[in-house]
Amino acid sequence: xxxxxxxxxxxxxxxxxxxxxxxxxxxxxxxxxxxxxxxxxxxxxxxxxxxxxxxxxxxxxxxxxxxxxxxxxxxxxxxxxxxxxxxxxxxxxxxxxxxxxxxxxxxxxxxxxxxxxxxxxxxxxxxxxxxxxxxxxxxxxxxxxxxxxxxxxxxxxxxxxxxxxxxxxxxxxxxxxxxxxxxxxxxxxxxxxxxxxxxxxxxxxxxxxxxxxxxxxxxxxxxxxxxxxxxxxxxxxxxxxxxxxxxxxxxxxxxxxxxxxx
Numbered sequence: 001x002x003x004x005x006x007x008x009x010x011x012x013x014x015x016x017x018x019x020x021x022x023x024x025x026x027x028x029x030x031x032x033x034x035x036x037x038x039x040x041x042x043x044x045x046x047x048x049x050x051x052x053x054x055x056x057x058x059x060x061x062x063x064x065x066x067x068x069x070x071x072x073x074x075x076x077x078x079x080x081x082x083x084x085x086x087x088x089x090x091x092x093x094x095x096x097x098x099x100x101x102x103x104x105x106x107x108x109x110x111x112x113x114x115x116x117x118x119x120x121x122x123x124x125x126x127x128x129x130x131x132x133x134x135x136x137x138x139x140x141x142x143x144x145x146x147x148x149x150x151x152x153x154x155x156x157x158x159x160x161x162x163x164x165x166x167x168x169x170x171x172x173x174x175x176x177x178x179x180x181x182x183x184x185x186x187x188x189x190x191x192x193x194x195x196x197x198x199x200x201x202x203x204x205x206x207x208x209x210x211x212x213x214x215x216x217x218x219x220x221x222x223x224x225x226x227x228x229x230x231x232x233x234x235x236x237x238x239x240x241x242x243x244x245x246x247x248x249x250x251x252x253x254x255x256x257x258x259x260x261x262x
Contacts (some may be wrong), residue, residue: 005096006088006092009086009087009088009091010085010087010088011054012082012087013083013085013086013087013088013104014053014054014055014080014081014083014084015157016053016083016087016104016108017079017080017082017083017084017111018038018052018054018076020038020079020083020108020111020112021075021076021079021080023112023116023126023127024075024079024112024115024116024119025041025122025123027116027126027127028119028120028124029059030124035258038052040065040067040068040070041073042065042068042070043065043067043068043070043229045065045067045068051066052064052080054080054084055077055080055081055084058076058077058080059077059182063077067084070123073233073262074085075115075119079111079115079139082111083108086104086107086108086111087104087107090103090107092252093247098141098142098159099143099144099202100144100234101200102141102142103137103246103247105134106131106135106199106242106243106246107130107243107246109127109195110239110242110243111241112124112127113127113192113235113236113239114235114239116237117188117233117235117236118236120209121186121233122188123186123188123189123191123192123235124188125188126193127190127195128188128191128194128195128248129191130231131195131196131199132162132191132195132198133198134198135158135161135162135195135197135198135199136155136158136162137158137201138154139154139157139158139198139199140154140155142154142158142199144250145158145201145204145246145249146158146197146201147174147198149234150224157201157202158197158198158204159198159200159218160197160201161196161197161199161204161205162194162195162197162198163194163197163199164197164202164205164206165193165194165195165196165197165198165202165205165208165209166190166191166193166194166197168193168205168206169185169189169190169193169194170185170190172185172209173185173186173189173190185200185234186234186235189234189235189238191236192235192239192242193205193208193209193238193242194198196208196238196242196245196246199242200245200246200249201225201240203249203253204245204246204249204250204252204253205245207214207241207245207252207253207256208241208242208244208245208250209237210236211241211244212234212237212238212240212241213237215237215240215241216232216234216237219232219237220232
């Protein structure tokens with residue numbers, strides 16, 4: 001029975017991953033994510049359901065459109081597989097529970113944010129703003145992030161995380177604009193960290209803010225001196241550290257408290 005549940009979670013995760021690909025492609029272009037159905041981005045011909053089976057279709061078709069024979073971005077396969085594996089790992093952690101539902105929504109949102117920012121330099125408001133609201137609403141049952149207090153204590157802690165996450169990046173961006181005399185922090189990044197704060201609270205969100213630059217720095221150096229590119233998308237690094245602190249934030253906080261005797 002457990003294997004059947006695992007297979008179901010994996011398959012459903014792959015199906016959601018297919019939908020995330022639609023979001024990644026269409027949201028930054030302000031296209032509907034509902035209509036029309038899936039189509040080849042190269043020849044625009046609709047893709048029938050039997051050629052649109054998550055993960056398998058990409059492998060069977062050899063990564064090419066069946067009609068125009070032009071390559072399909074590897075991103076489609078990658079996102080479907082990543083989402084399926086992520087859902088399976090989260091299910092193994094939480095089982096089918098409210099924590100599972102919260103976690104898969106959060107991780108799925110971070111997958112969309114990462115890929116849209118990498119491909120277009122944009123983080124869709126259609127992800128971050130509903131994400132903030134969702135984080136606030138589910139805070140009352142999010143025992144991992146807010147284990148103590150009555151429901152309104154948890155809601156207040158989530159709201160502080162949302163406001164604090166957005167404020168710390170907004171102030172950082174304002175200071176960067178003042179020093180470098182150009183935009184140093186996009187509005188999408190600010191809303192992304194605010195969304196993270198709604199899910200995990202202010203303490204962990206501040207650690208996301210502190211650790212993300214260290215992850216981004218090697219990539220920034222590489223792109224600056226090898227690719228001759230002065231800026232890189234910052235959203236993927238915020239998203240990565242947000243996921244790390246979503247799942248391991250309590251352990252990291254406890255370790256830091258022990259290390260520094262706080």
